[in-house]
Amino acid sequence: MATLRELSRIPEVLAPGHRMCAGCGAPIVVRQVLKAAHGPVVVANATGCLEVSTTIYPFTSWQSPWIHTAFESAAASLSGVEAAYRSLKRQGKISQDIKFIAFGGDGGTYDIGLQSLSGALERGHKMVYVCYDNGAYMNTGIQRSSATPKGAETTTSPVGKVQPGKRGSRKDLTKIVVAHNIPYAAQVSPAHWNDLYAKAEKAFSADGPAFLNVIAPCPRGWRYDSSDTIELCRLAVDTCFWALYEVENGKIRVTYKPREKKPLVEFLKRQGRFNHLFKPGNESLLEELQQEVDRQWEALLAQSE
Amino acid sequence: MGSRQHVAMTGNEAVAHAMRQINPDVVAAYPITPQTDIVQFFSQFVADGMVKTEFVTVESEHSAMSATIGAAASGARAMTATSSQGLALMWEMLHIASGYRLPIVMPVVNRTLSGPINIHCDHSDTMGALTTGWIQLYSESAQEAYDNMIQAVRIAEHPDVQLPVMVCQDGFITSHGIESLEVLSDEEVAQFVGEYKPVYSVLDVDNPVTVGPLVLPDYLFEMKFQQAKAMEASRRVILEVGKEYARLTGREYGFLEGYKLEDAERVIVVLSSTAGTTRAVVDELRRKGEKVGLLKPRVIRPFPANELREALSQATAVAILDRAETFSTQGGPLFCEIRAAFYDAPTRPLMRNYIFGLGGRDVGTAQIESVFADLAADLARGSVKTPVSYLDVRE
Numbered sequence: 164m165a166t167l168r169e170l171s172r173i174p175e176v177l178a179p180g181h182r183m184c185a186g187c188g189a190p191i192v193v194r195q196v197l198k199a200a201h202g203p204v205v206v207a208n209a210t211g212c213l214e215v216s217t218t219i220y221p222f223t224s225w226q227s228p229w230i231h232t233a234f235e236s237a238a239a240s241l242s243g244v245e246a247a248y249r250s251l252k253r254q255g256k257i258s259q260d261i262k263f264i265a266f267g268g269d270g271g272t273y274d275i276g277l278q279s280l281s282g283a284l285e286r287g288h289k290m291v292y293v294c295y296d297n298g299a300y301m302n303t304g305i306q307r308s309s310a311t312p313k314g315a316e317t318t319t320s321p322v323g324k325v326q327p328g329k330r331g332s333r334k335d336l337t338k339i340v341v342a343h344n345i346p347y348a349a350q351v352s353p354a355h356w357n358d359l360y361a362k363a364e365k366a367f368s369a370d371g372p373a374f375l376n377v378i379a380p381c382p383r384g385w386r387y388d389s390s391d392t393i394e395l396c397r398l399a400v401d402t403c404f405w406a407l408y409e410v411e412n413g414k415i416r417v418t419y420k421p422r423e424k425k426p427l428v429e430f431l432k433r434q435g436r437f438n439h440l441f442k443p444g445n446e447s448l449l450e451e452l453q454q455e456v457d458r459q460w461e462a463l464l465a466q467s468e
Numbered sequence: 469m470g471s472r473q474h475v476a477m478t479g480n481e482a483v484a485h486a487m488r489q490i491n492p493d494v495v496a497a498y499p500i501t502p503q504t505d506i507v508q509f510f511s512q513f514v515a516d517g518m519v520k521t522e523f524v525t526v527e528s529e530h531s532a533m534s535a536t537i538g539a540a541a542s543g544a545r546a547m548t549a550t551s552s553q554g555l556a557l558m559w560e561m562l563h564i565a566s567g568y569r570l571p572i573v574m575p576v577v578n579r580t581l582s583g584p585i586n587i588h589c590d591h592s593d594t595m596g597a598l599t600t601g602w603i604q605l606y607s608e609s610a611q612e613a614y615d616n617m618i619q620a621v622r623i624a625e626h627p628d629v630q631l632p633v634m635v636c637q638d639g640f641i642t643s644h645g646i647e648s649l650e651v652l653s654d655e656e657v658a659q660f661v662g663e664y665k666p667v668y669s670v671l672d673v674d675n676p677v678t679v680g681p682l683v684l685p686d687y688l689f690e691m692k693f694q695q696a697k698a699m700e701a702s703r704r705v706i707l708e709v710g711k712e713y714a715r716l717t718g719r720e721y722g723f724l725e726g727y728k729l730e731d732a733e734r735v736i737v738v739l740s741s742t743a744g745t746t747r748a749v750v751d752e753l754r755r756k757g758e759k760v761g762l763l764k765p766r767v768i769r770p771f772p773a774n775e776l777r778e779a780l781s782q783a784t785a786v787a788i789l790d791r792a793e794t795f796s797t798q799g800g801p802l803f804c805e806i807r808a809a810f811y812d813a814p815t816r817p818l819m820r821n822y823i824f825g826l827g828g829r830d831v832g833t834a835q836i837e838s839v840f841a842d843l844a845a846d847l848a849r850g851s852v853k854t855p856v857s858y859l860d861v862r863e
Contacts, residue, residue: 203673207538218681228670231680232537232564239531242524243496243538243546248671250493250522250544261673279534282527 165198165360173198174226176206181224182216186389188379188396189213189295191353193266196293196375199363203227204262205248207241209271210234212302213295235275237265238283238292245288262367263290268379269310270300273336284343284372291366294336295379305384309334312404313455314448315436317384322439327448332455340374341410347373349409349418354396358407358418365411378405386435398430403460408467417467424460427453471653479642482610482649483549483575483635484509486617488519489657490573493544493664496524496535501587502639503551503577529554533561540570541679543669545621547572551639552579555593559600565632566601566695568680571624571664572632574602575617578740578791579639580827588828589639591739595792595801601695603633603702604769606739611649613637615719616766618652621661622709628701630667638741640828652717660716699770706767723772724765726779728754732761734843735780735817737806738789739765742824742831749836760840768802773809780810785818785843789859791825799823799856818843820852824859835860 176197183190189212197204208214208231217224218231232240241263251257267276272294280292299317300306307320311329316322320329340348347369351359359377366373378399382389399405400419404427407419428449431437440449477485484506487495495514497507514523524539526532532548539546550558555576565572580590594604605620607613613635620633637643652660668677683691707722714720727747729735736746743764753760763779765772780786788807790800798804803821810816822839825831839859846852 205670205673215682218678220681220683220687223678223681225678226676228673228676229678230538230541230670232534233560236530236534236561239526239534240538240541242526242531243494243535243540244542244670245538246494246496246522246524246535247539247542247544247546250520250539251542251671253522254493254520257671259673261671278527279531282531285527286525 164357170198170360176204176225176227177217178224178226182219183212184382184389186382186392187212188297188353188381188392189268191392192293192295192377192379195353195356195359196264196363196377199360200262200264200367202260202262204264205230205244207231207237207244207263207265209237209265209267209276211268211271213266213268215302234271236279237267237271237276239279241265241290242283242286242288245290263288265290265292267292267294268301269294269296269298270308273310273334274308281343284340284345284374287371289371291373291375293375293377295377297379297381297384298333299381299384301381301384310336314440314452316439317436327439327445337376344413345374346371347409347411350376350405350407352378352396352400352405352407354393355400355407355419362409362418365409384436387433391433395430395433398425398433401425402427402430403456404430406460406463408463414468415463415466417463427456472650472656474648474650476646476648477610478505478644478646479610479613479637480505480577480644481509482614482651483617483637484513485651486614486657487547488513489652489654490545490618490621490661491519491658492521492547494522494524494536494539494546495548496526496532496539496546497548498526498529498532498550498554500529500551500554502579502643503549503554503575505643506549506575506577529557530561533558533565536572537561537565537568537570540565540572541568541669542671543666545664547574549575551577552581552593555597556581559597562597562600562602564680567691569630569695569698570632571630573617573620573624573635574632575613575635575637577639577643578636586827587639589641589791590826590828591791592793594634594636597634598769598801601631601699602769603631603699604767605633605635606766606768607635607637607642608740608743608764609649610642610645610647613642614649614651615713615717615721618657618660619709619713619721623702623705625664626705629698629705631698631702636740641741650717656716660713703770721766723767723775724763724779727762727764729761729763729779729782731759732782733759733784733847734840735761735763735783735786736789736836736839737763737765737786737802739791739802742789742791745831745833746836749833749840752833753837753840758840771805776806776809777813780817783817785847787820787822787839787843789822789824789839793823793826803856818846818852820846820854821856822859823856829860831859
């Protein structure tokens, strides 16, 4: 268990002065995860908020080597970097031990980058892929992705006379990743920083690909006060909307069980994107969302060792 | 192999052989007809421990180019290979490879683009990639594909260039046809290509670089300008490397190859394997005393406008054969660019265009003879009757 004091002494890879919004979850995720690298890293980034806001030429916030190619290609490009590392190291042209990490949003990971992520996981590149999941295409202006929760309002799943926000449930990407039988995968939340740090350490030390799915609230897209980011991360976990668990060499373990599971509405009512669900007539939808969270949580507990 | 040899190889085998001798640090590739052989041959070299290459068996061509870009940005000599739909799927990444100034070498085995699906040769794949910032070399034979591969490494990696190169050959016709060719020894190739010394590497953790940042209107234009200057600089490098290769092999490569052009009145301009068919027809007609010739461009990017004008300065009637359709209704890509190159020329030959061989439609000597006959009719008439026509199509 690291203390906050210890963590605060670890040098930052992402320098201040970047142009992410106040309260954005993504840079918090990046800083917390990279604390656990313990050595040089090469960072790959999918196109998205994090990429555009940290590298506005001729400036960069990245104090490590960093590469961005396109939206869907972070895992594939990092595969090439990691392959080059193995080749050059075998030839004696590189001596240092370097770790490889990719950051992508949910659009770049759940949707357009899913194929390249799947390919990289299956090939077994030794890399950590981190999805910062804010549940929509925030960079292009809050369009729905396959990570958008059912019922959420986005600019392409608007609330209208015949549609109550996004239709259909979100994709369970962590389970899809787990199906690749990689050494390590976990869901984490920046509010539970010690759980996150411990899992990031495991991810970096895994002998093969590792995956972290991190909830990363977006004040603009979720419509809440930017000072509430960590509070929303905590509510997501305490309502079991975002379960904290890991899958290590096939063994599933829930790493945090809320002492008192809070009703889902406590997470939803804090966000403007769910406002319409609290209007008369949508009670059954709220009930349905609660049942789905309950079902998934119970199923996870049943699998947990 | 310790010495030069004459060998019988298909075009694909010759390219794979060149890749083994170049011995890249990383190859990321995906199978697609008719390129697949290259990947298969190379896989065997990897399996037999004959190369130092890290071979990344990606799940798509988009990832093939993405991984190759990642490897090249890591200071590795990196390659991939593709055809047709694969090149189309890479489209987005082609611009990124050239925009990031990564000296990737990629053999492309030309095949038509769907739809409908067809696996046979035409040039619609690479002609569609003319605007992607890649240098393009076209090969008539397995020998040329082999020679172009080895030269491409030097052209791409030259400090004044730093651009990716496609080495094209005709699908099935060249890629699967067995030819006799001379291959260099492994040592000669290793010495010719030399050790790759990258300018930057994302693996240099002590000197971190940010590769692929967001570049706004204040800088992007300058970057594209520099890319254009690099393409301009490649003209000199292509010739220098060609001369150096000639000293090694006796086979010299420039921008184009003329055949019996000195006094030729009627000339066919055509790329790749059809140049061989045309050469046979030129010989036949020459025996009958007809002043005909062939001009085979080798380099299309950068476009050799001056060299083409010079090579065609004696010609009075020129037919440009395009194995690709752009649907502009104004002719194929080669035709439009060559015609534009003559805009400022003091004298202009009659010029006409044929779209030919789409989807692998066979082109024989009879079709080429008919083109020379059409040119003779144009000369007799003093004008071109049909500027753009389709060779051997059922109308």
